[in-house]
Amino acid sequence: MSGAERGPSGRAGGGDDRRPAAGDRAKEHWLVRPVSLRRIKIVSVIVLALTVLPDLFVEQHAAFGVEDAFGFYAAYGFLACVAMVLVAKALGAALKRGDRYYD
Amino acid sequence: MTSVPPGLILIAGGMLLPLLRGRVRALAVLGLPLATLALVWAVPVGASSTLPFLGWELAPVHGTVTGRLFATIFSITAFAAGLFALPRARPLELAAALVYAGGAVGVTLAGDVVTLFVFWELMAVASTTVIWASDQPGAWSASMRYLLIHLLGGMLLMAGLAAHVAGTGSVAFQAFPTEGIARWLILAGFLVNAGAPPFSAWIADAYPEASPSGMVFLSAFTTKAAVYALLVGFPGTGVLVPIGLYMVFYGIIYALLENDMRRILAYSIVNQVGFMVTGIGIGTEMALNGAASHAFAHIIYKALLLMSAGSVLHATGRRKCTELGGLFRSMPATTVCGAVGALAISSFPFTSGFVSKSMVSQAAVDEHAMVVWFLLAAASAGVFLHAGIKFPWFVFFQRDSGLRPPDPPAPMRAAMWLFAALSVAIGLVPGPLYALLPHAVTYEPYTVPHVVAYLQLLLFAGLAFFVMLPLMRRTETIALDLDWIYRRPLAVLARDMAQRIDRSRRAAERTGQIAWARLASGLFQAYGPGGALGRTRPTGTMLLWVVLLLGAFVILHFSQSG
Numbered sequence: 257m258s259g260a261e262r263g264p265s266g267r268a269g270g271g272d273d274r275r276p277a278a279g280d281r282a283k284e285h286w287l288v289r290p291v292s293l294r295r296i297k298i299v300s301v302i303v304l305a306l307t308v309l310p311d312l313f314v315e316q317h318a319a320f321g322v323e324d325a326f327g328f329y330a331a332y333g334f335l336a337c338v339a340m341v342l343v344a345k346a347l348g349a350a351l352k353r354g355d356r357y358y359d
Numbered sequence: 360m361t362s363v364p365p366g367l368i369l370i371a372g373g374m375l376l377p378l379l380r381g382r383v384r385a386l387a388v389l390g391l392p393l394a395t396l397a398l399v400w401a402v403p404v405g406a407s408s409t410l411p412f413l414g415w416e417l418a419p420v421h422g423t424v425t426g427r428l429f430a431t432i433f434s435i436t437a438f439a440a441g442l443f444a445l446p447r448a449r450p451l452e453l454a455a456a457l458v459y460a461g462g463a464v465g466v467t468l469a470g471d472v473v474t475l476f477v478f479w480e481l482m483a484v485a486s487t488t489v490i491w492a493s494d495q496p497g498a499w500s501a502s503m504r505y506l507l508i509h510l511l512g513g514m515l516l517m518a519g520l521a522a523h524v525a526g527t528g529s530v531a532f533q534a535f536p537t538e539g540i541a542r543w544l545i546l547a548g549f550l551v552n553a554g555a556p557p558f559s560a561w562i563a564d565a566y567p568e569a570s571p572s573g574m575v576f577l578s579a580f581t582t583k584a585a586v587y588a589l590l591v592g593f594p595g596t597g598v599l600v601p602i603g604l605y606m607v608f609y610g611i612i613y614a615l616l617e618n619d620m621r622r623i624l625a626y627s628i629v630n631q632v633g634f635m636v637t638g639i640g641i642g643t644e645m646a647l648n649g650a651a652s653h654a655f656a657h658i659i660y661k662a663l664l665l666m667s668a669g670s671v672l673h674a675t676g677r678r679k680c681t682e683l684g685g686l687f688r689s690m691p692a693t694t695v696c697g698a699v700g701a702l703a704i705s706s707f708p709f710t711s712g713f714v715s716k717s718m719v720s721q722a723a724v725d726e727h728a729m730v731v732w733f734l735l736a737a738a739s740a741g742v743f744l745h746a747g748i749k750f751p752w753f754v755f756f757q758r759d760s761g762l763r764p765p766d767p768p769a770p771m772r773a774a775m776w777l778f779a780a781l782s783v784a785i786g787l788v789p790g791p792l793y794a795l796l797p798h799a800v801t802y803e804p805y806t807v808p809h810v811v812a813y814l815q816l817l818l819f820a821g822l823a824f825f826v827m828l829p830l831m832r833r834t835e836t837i838a839l840d841l842d843w844i845y846r847r848p849l850a851v852l853a854r855d856m857a858q859r860i861d862r863s864r865r866a867a868e869r870t871g872q873i874a875w876a877r878l879a880s881g882l883f884q885a886y887g888p889g890g891a892l893g894r895t896r897p898t899g900t901m902l903l904w905v906v907l908l909l910g911a912f913v914i915l916h917f918s919q920s921g
Contacts, residue, residue: 287687330819332816333740333817341744348616353837353838
């Protein structure tokens with residue numbers, strides 16, 4: 257895992273803009289070169305900012321009163337996912353077994 | 360109108376398939392679903408064929424808008440999954456899959472509960488056979504557990520339907536009365552097949568043991584036929600809302616803990632069916648349209664995701680995330696198709712999931728169900744987390760596993776491209792799908808606020824994934840589920856009981872054998888060649904004894920009477 261692993265923050269960002277390339281060079285694929293990774297990171301941050309920006313002038317229909325807050329969906333999506341990962345982690349501590357458990 | 364159910368074409372074709380060879384067989388696998396599709400569309404809405412049976416009027420073919428929607432997608436999926444299966448699947452799998460698809464089509468066109476039940480059980484048998492035909496090592500025992508659960512569900516359904524018919528005197532398949540034990544038994548029977556609690560585990564237990572193509576078939580029919588049955592039989596049943604929400608989060612949490620890529624996708628079936636069940640529970644026209652259209656869209660993108668995962672399994676023989684990674688280098692088509700499926704399941708704007716799932720959320724808004732809406736929104740983000748990113752990331756990207764498998768053969772690629780194109784086409788032009796829905800659609804998915812809201816929700820869910828990545832490191836583990844009860848304690852009990860029965864049977868046998876041997880040797884001693892009663896005696900001796908006995912008798916007689 258260690259050598260090839262790019263680390264947890266290596267690809268922080270939207271993560272939807274990754275596309276495979278046909279040109280598989282002899283050494284490193286262009287997608288995994290450090291330069292590309294840095295660019296992907298920068299583009300991701302810009303995309304994230306761009307999705308929140310419209311909240312300044314687009315009005316959400318606030319059926320329940322909070323959805324029109326600035327960046328509501330961004331914050332809610334992020335926090336909900338963090339919560340779900342933590343819940344899964346906690347449950348995993350109790351429920352995880354080796355994958356030959358039933359064999 | 361023909362009274363022959365269109366599904367029977369697939370069923371008969373499937374049963375005859377093993378007799379065919381080579382090109383003719385391939386032609387049958389692809390042609391029969393298309394013929395069925397044509398026949399489905401030849402059934403006018405509202406038309407009904409009748410068939411007298413044991414004093415009831417059955418309606419084996421009954422045209423409804425909802426039924427046609429499901430029959431259409433079942434036929435299309437049978438075609439695409441068949442195409443995907445051609446290069447690798449065993450003949451038995453192909454045959455069983457056609458019968459299975461025919462059963463699903465039969466369910467969606469059944470106008471009465473007897474027909475429904477017959478096709479329902481046929482699906483159970485055929486789908487078990489699909490798992491049997493697998494080349495994966497755990498298939499046999501998984502198929503047995505699968506069959507057990509479905510026999511249980513079938514029993515509940517049978518009991519409920521019998522009580523319903525006895526109570527109401529009607530065999531028509533329509534919304535069931537709102538009270539009575541029959542209703543709950545039928546609901547339970549349907550829910551077992553939908554993967555509702557406490558029987559959610561069978562999906563992730565059994566499906567991933569099927570072959571690469573087998574799981575594509577399995578993902579499409581059983582759970583969605585159950586969704587169809589719930590849509591018709593139980594619209595607006597309040598208890599379905601919490602059940603659906605449980606399924607939504609169950610799927611996310613277990614998928615987050617899972618290491619096997621196809622089990623991740625199996626859990627996300629439960630998750631997606633949860634959205635549909637919630638919609639059926641809300642029960643407004645908007646919600647039912649959402650549930651029906653989401654089932655349609657889901658079958659396509661889930662099959663697409665499983666084709667992508669199946670291609671990886673086909674090429675590498677590996678299923679675990681810990682053994683995969685970096686495959687985008689050598690499997691570009693599989694990666695792109697998998698990514699399209701991942702975006703569609705996440706309801707990304709301009710994919711099919713976006714135009715279908717959001718109707719369920721909208722229905723929650725319309726009904727002022729705030730908690731439901733907030734949970735659905737969190738779950739939508741969670742889908743991107745567990746299926747939308749996790750699956751493609753760990754399989755195609757993350758670290759380089761060093762594997763350089765090629766993309767799969769042409770038929771498998773063609774099937775993937777077909778469903779990828781459909782997923783995007785439905786997202787871009789939802790009109791034709793909306794026109795097939797049970798109720799008139801007044802919903803417009805593409806408003807600027809809605810698109811912005813979804814992009815925020817999903818992209819920041821993506822951010823959360825990469826921020827939390829250290830916590831998501833894959834381990835070679837499974838997570839225990841309620842199936843533990845019948846795989847451990849109940850299995851131990853059953854094994855123990857079987858041993859005891861076996862032991863006592865043997866003991867009884869031994870006792871019986873000994874008793875028989877004694878009896879036989881006793882008889883032999885008495886009547887055998889050397890036995891006292893078997894000996895031949897001289898006539899004179901016999902005569903002497905007769906005279907003595909008669910004499911004694913005469914003396915006794917006269918001494919008493921005198």
